Amino acid sequence: MIIAAAQTIPKENIEKNLVDHYRLINLAAEYGVNLMLFPELSISGYERELAESLEFIPNDPRLDELRNLSAQKNIIIIAGAPVRLVSQLFIGAFIFHPDGREKIYTKQYLHDGEEIFFTPGENDSLQIIVENEAFSVAICADITNPAHALKAASLNSTIYLASIFYTPNGISEGYKNLQGYATEFSMNVLMSNFGGPSYGFESAGKSGFWNNKGDLIESFEGTGEGLLLVRKTEKSWEAEIVKSSDL
Template identity: 40%
Template sequence: MTDLDLCAAQYCSVAGDLNVNLDRHAQLMRLAAHHGVKFLLFPELSLTGYEPSLASELALSADSQLLQPLRDLAKQSGMTTVVGVPLRQAGAEAVFIGALVFGADGSQITYTKQYLHPGEEVVFSPGQGGPLLAVSGEKIALSVCADFSHASHAEAAAQAGAGIYAASVLISNNGYAHDSGLLQGYAQQHAFGVLMANHGGPSGGWACAGRSAFWSPDGEHIVSATGTGDCLVIARRRQGVWEGEVLQTLKSAHGINRATEVVSLISPSHHC
């Protein structure tokens, strides 16, 4: 079994400000790469915030040149990175809740959210999902928020051979216990690891819970953020043993500088 370094980038999006969010995503990407991460997952609609009323205005095409710095950084750092953005196909009016995958090899894959929350259909169209990713010899299946509320979505990922189920989400304080319970249950039921990246602050009127997390393939909680705010939640597999750490970040007037310290170090688990 190969070594694997996964990371959920818990992130506080700046509502509607694509330029600021692009810059801060790049800073978090550099920080994650510095700590050896090979797969980095941002929350749902991380580049704009979860702002349905702004989505049509902010929607990008998958090949937008605005995203080129992130594509380049993913390749330069050798770190496959998943970012959230409203997507529109050329010549079409439909807007999708998208997750763009910038590959460590310079490739790009598009995932679109398949199942919408009630009310999202006013702005967004249902998507088609996307293929499994290959990172460090592991197959990773993507999920965007409400996708995982359908048991069939996780089951399909398991049947396709996924070893990791990676969920970009917006989960509120009120919904956290239920939703995290579902994800932990999938890890145990399907014997795959589950990585969850949540917003670290308010977005779209929701009080987001933070507490991004990773559960091992037997459903054991390995690591999670203790609350809200920007941080990196890292899960590492070494010789079949999972361990985790949380890196809190410092901010200045210019954004994120560096990790302050490992604020949580979880004892290794011998479940793979």
């Protein structure tokens, strides 16, 4: 099994962001990736006041190419956008399966200020099963509440997927939380962060992977765009960074 965190640089243009997604998905396919995680609100960029004008709906036709790529490349794709469900707006993660299934995870714990524009998601039990691994999804401030990781552990999830937008000021605390969950709950942790600014804030980058003992196996040194590839071997997980600038 190979999983990947995409570290992307968001633009203030949905179409350009989607093109970046396509390019990185095609790159991931060259390495045989089975599941790919993008950062929080990766399709729209992190925006609050503009969220209603950037919102998506279930089965949104603008995401057809992501669906097609999931099927063509046999990759589960997790990508973020504001999503309208009935009458409420959520910070969502679209989960596209190669067999055509589409799930939406909604952020459960909002950052201060987000509650003005978004509704907290439900405490659901969404899991992604691939081979012998069970994945649970978290979006940014979800990782600040230990109850979220505890719920994932109670479902016997083996890999915790953290889709985030963390700045240089916050990334140390994010690392501390994720390493702590890996150690306490014996879960592997894959984290995907932006590699460039959004919402007027710099991003810290530093997308990373921790094994279920809490060891940081690999991470981006900082910002920039590319993939963190993580391979499961018979005894452990191995990882490498593929930067777009190196191609």
